Amino acid sequence: MADIEARENPTSVASSGTLDEALERLHASGPEFEGWLSNHAPMAVEALVRHGQAATVHPWLDVYRTRLDELPRAHYPVTGANWREALGDPRRAGDWIERFTRLLAERPWRDVLAEWWPRLLPGITAAATHPVIRVGHAVRTLLDGEDATGAPLTGPRVAELGHALGYWAARHQPLPVPVRLGAPGTAGTADVAEALAAVPLVPDRSGGIRDRLAQLPSTPGWPARAATLRPPAGPDEARERLGELVREATTRYAAHGHGNPVMLVHAATAPNAVLRTLPALPRELWAASLAAAWEASAAVITAYSPAGPAAPRPEGGVPGTAEEVFARAAAHGDAHTIKFTDTALDVAAAEPERAPLVWAAAAASRELIAPA
Known part of the structure; x- marks a missing residue:
């Protein structure tokens, strides 16, 4: 029932x-x-x-x-x-x-x-x-x-x-060098896609996330290049910018997920968790929520993103409906693929014209992450 x-x-x-x-x-x-x-x-x-x-x-x-x-x-x-x-x-x-x-x-x-x-x-x-x-x-x-x-x-x-x-x-553990959107001395003029592309990569690509984030104090360009995202003018713009972050991090996975297929899903699922929480929060907390979500995505990308994108995947064979996309994720069985596809469905529901892009990202997660 x-x-x-x-x-x-x-x-x-x-x-x-x-x-x-x-x-x-x-x-x-x-x-x-x-x-x-x-x-x-x-x-x-x-x-x-x-x-x-x-x-x-x-x-x-x-x-x-x-x-x-x-x-x-x-x-x-x-x-x-x-x-x-x-x-x-x-x-x-x-x-x-x-x-x-x-x-x-x-x-x-x-x-x-x-x-x-x-x-x-x-x-x-x-x-x-x-x-x-x-x-x-x-x-x-x-x-x-x-x-x-x-x-x-x-x-x-x-x-x-x-x-x-x-x-x-x-x-709970703050980053050793946090990102401060809109702090004095930061440019803060980039849109989400530009800011994601500007995030630097940690020098040592071995070890787990704690080892990698511990390198932030010695990572050239951190946090200045991670702070180029344009701050929001108010709560509504913060929510809009957060939606853009979820969209860009999701679609980016198709070309960059090979850097670490499991860990890089969090660059999208973490800000989406914040976006889902906004309706339950006072509006005065929305700008800070965007800043934190951006820091989370930037930290995951600096720790795990590859040096360059993968070759484009051949088109075709991608299911055309949300129900089909998620059914394939459920059959795959890995929790990260299930949660990432759940986020992809949110993006496609908000922006139907981008469905082919997010379906490709969901397909990449099924290909790159081992089935359960």
């Missing part, structure tokens, strides 16, 4: 019991496994349900859950007095999840989000941007599931926001 409902209304998962069941299963698991790998399941199952693939959720989850760790235990409460010292301490993940679970039980979720969003934004690149992406998926389900009074219809989705915010707080 939930599968039928999702197919009839792919833009809303408010009535889907499948998503709530999946989230309840997952909330016994931690946000990471095997040391520090991110648990992608809450994000992937949300996308699967949304795009008419609810019937695949539990079988997919049966396989994925075998690698997950248990939810970390809380040891020492995070409070209004000590939260700053606990911020960015992954050993306190259980404490942070308990903290947000308690806050969300006491206050409306929008109020909690508005208070903590600006506190967490400076650490948007932490854990390879996975925490903010998880928050974006959680907020989207909450916005879908509100009744006329604005009250959430289901508890698991509120709980998921608590897990996502707790993960972000535990892994």
